[in-house]
Amino acid sequence: MPRFLKERKNALVLAGLMFAQTILLSLQIPLGEEASFFERTAFAVLAPIQNGIRSLLRGGGDIWNRYVYLRRVEAQNRSYRDELFRLRQENTLLRNGLDRLENRAAAAAFLRGLRRAFVLADVIGIDAANPYKSIIIDRGSRHGLRNQMPVVDAQGRLVGRIIAPISAGEATVQLVTDTLSAIGVRGEEHPVSGILIGDPVTGRGWLTYVPASDESLVENEALTTTGFDRVFPPGLRAGTIISVQTDGSLFKKIAIRPAFDFRDLSIVAVLTGPVGENE
Amino acid sequence: MRSWIAGGIGVLAAVLVFSLLRPLSAPADLIMDVFSVAVLIFGTLEGEVSGAVFGAVCGLIVDAFSLGVFGLAGLSLTPGGFLAGYVSRKINIQSVFRTFVFFAVLAVGMFAAWAGLTVLVGRSLLPWSGGLIALRPVVSAVAASVIYEGIRRIKARHER
Structure with missing residues (x-):
């Protein structure tokens, strides 16, 4: 190796690494929103590691909770027993109702379909650069997850949708608070539609394309999905209006608080059935 | 070889802590950049070339766990x-x-570079969260200096 290169070996390594990453940046430009090969590969390699770490920690936590820390177990058991009783009664009533409405075969098919309509998943990670943009869940293509499937929280409130990269056992969820998230919504009380755009800076969102002349939408009104975008089924709770302003432009400036609670996002459900079958 | 093993352990430790922070609280992710802390400590312990390679690897991990532009954090x-x-x-x-x-100056520099690149290349604004993110370089520097001091004392004890 020439002496010139030997003397500057370290600087050349740095320059090489920076150059490689700049090339990596430029490679993504024609792909737009689609995940690049490098991103898919890195996700496929790293997401299982993160999943493994979370599983290990959960295992340790389970041992602690199951065998050592047994405070309030009795009260919890009583509460679960009551809840189970209530749900069983509700289930029986629903089954009876179905039997009356349809013939037995159609009702059985409906119930079977209902079981396949969603996949439960644990949140194993959040976006490393901006927590309001995306999360990673521990279910992937192996569990039937595909691009654009809607994701809701434990209360059925809209969280986001599945986007690339998706590996066999893990998937990325674009949150409704991401800038690139656009969801067709309307007021629960007043049938005014608009597009809900996320704002990852504040963790909130904006309802866009509502004409300035419209006076019906007011603060504290809940918003639900319209289903017009063919991604999210209609009727999912998406957010609540926190302020309505008019700034002289054609459209109103409406700030939205997302329906889901970011601090309580440990389990989510991915709606795997097509639009119209998840209601 | 020893440096590569140390790097691998460092990467795993950073992913572990990053995974642990999430259940604690959302702001913990914002005010503490685990990967910056790991890069500062590893670079100081192992030298510039290993530090640069470690930084590049950590950058790829950050971007793999992020919806932003891939390759941005590594820069x-x-x-x-x-x-x-x-x-x-x-x-x-x-x-x-x-x-x-020393760590605070570097952390501020890395934060400024990341913020600038996010705005310019990623074309997105930073998650300010009421200014919490501005604490990130200081908290990262405190964490890095405490861990580094701990490692230095352990090393000194072993050498004795």
């Missing part, structure tokens, strides 16, 4: 790791305070 972490290794050999960082100041 701030790679020179951060390199500078941590290079400058720490040129100046005296023997006391805890000096280590903290």
